[in-house]
Amino acid sequence: AQSVTQLGSHVSVSEGALVLLRCNYSSSVPPYLFWYVQYPNQGLQLLLKYTSAATLVKGINGFEAEFKKSETSFHLTKPSAHMSDAAEYFCAVTEGNTGFQKLVFGTGTRLLVSP
Amino acid sequence: DVKVTQSSRYLVKRTGEKVFLECVQDMDHENMFWYRQDPGLGLRLIYFSYDVKMKEKGDIPEGYSVSREKKERFSLILESASTNQTSMYLCASSLLLRRNPNEKLFFGSGTQLSVL
Numbered sequence: 233a234q235s236v237t238q239l240g241s242h243v244s245v246s247e248g249a250l251v252l253l254r255c256n257y258s259s260s261v262p263p264y265l266f267w268y269v270q271y272p273n274q275g276l277q278l279l280l281k282y283t284s285a286a287t288l289v290k291g292i293n294g295f296e297a298e299f300k301k302s303e304t305s306f307h308l309t310k311p312s313a314h315m316s317d318a319a320e321y322f323c324a325v326t327e328g329n330t331g332f333q334k335l336v337f338g339t340g341t342r343l344l345v346s347p
Numbered sequence: 348d349v350k351v352t353q354s355s356r357y358l359v360k361r362t363g364e365k366v367f368l369e370c371v372q373d374m375d376h377e378n379m380f381w382y383r384q385d386p387g388l389g390l391r392l393i394y395f396s397y398d399v400k401m402k403e404k405g406d407i408p409e410g411y412s413v414s415r416e417k418k419e420r421f422s423l424i425l426e427s428a429s430t431n432q433t434s435m436y437l438c439a440s441s442l443l444l445r446r447n448p449n450e451k452l453f454f455g456s457g458t459q460l461s462v463l
Contacts, residue, residue: 241387266451275351275454279349320395322389334405335452337382341390 234259236323238338246346251295251310255323258304263268265306266324266335267297276322282306293317318345350374353438353455360462366425368458370438377443379421380412380452381405385433396421397443408437435459 239254256265260293264283268276282290287299293316299306306323320342354369372379380396382390382405390399392405394413410432414422421440424426438455 238389268452268454273456275456276441276452277454278451281451334380334392334395336392337389337390339387 234263234325234336236325236336237306238321238323240341241339242342242344244344244346245313247311251308251313251317251343253308253321254324255297255306255308255338256304257306257323257325259325261267263325265299265305266326267291267295267306267308268322268324268337270320270322270340272319277322283339286321307322313345314345315345315347318343348402351381351438351440351453351455353436353458354456356456358394358458358460360425360428360460362429362462364425364428364462364463366428366460368423368425368436368438368460370421370423370440370455371419372421372438372453374420374442374453376440376453377418378441379415380439380441381411381421381423382439383407384437390437392421395441402406407438430462433460433462 235258237256266281267279270276280289282289284300290296295310320340322340323338326335351372360366360446380395381393384390396402396415412424436458439452441452442450
């Protein structure tokens with residue numbers, strides 16, 4: 233069965249600092265991996281996805297993530313945090329090519345950005 | 348703009364009531380999903396549907412049922428609401444992956460259900 237583990241339910245950074253949100257996955261088949269963001273009182277929006285093409289994936293709002301098969305990781309980074317990045321971030325995994333986009337989500341990491 | 352609309356933002360119901368949560372999408376998507384979101388547990392899949400009148404159980408279907416009579420509408424039903432079903436419910440939709448390998452899930456804004 234697939235699963236994702238997000239290390240740290242809360243991450244605090246200062247504005248301008250590096251953002252690093254960790255995600256490790258478990259999958260018996262080549263996975264598709266996703267990062268979603270949820271702003272207060274909103275649904276989830278896709279930040280970026282990995283679907284077996286380039287291992288370094290660039291997303292919206294300056295975020296990127298690198299797929300590392302040897303480490304079973306898909307950590308999310310942003311070089312310089314902005315106040316507007318404060319939100320909850322979810323990593324998710326699905327089996328590639330299932331057709332149903334049935335995602336398994338992690339427990340989420342809340343990013344706090346201080347001035 | 349693509350849209351997934353959930354009928355209520357907040358809902359308060361009593362234990363034992365039958366509860367309907369409605370979700371409508373305007374993107375002609377085949378797949379529709381119901382998730383519940385709880386602090387510290389992330390999102391957990393309740394049910395999903397890949398076509399009209401088709402449904403599949405997700406990871407936590409107990410106490411819930413669904414209905415998909417039309418392609419654009421997917422309803423979540425709590426037959427007899429209980430306090431442990433107090434949660435945020437999120438609906439999502441997507442195209443079939445093989446129609447578009449770059450497809451993603453589109454989420455509604457959620458319904459916060461309180462069962463008293």
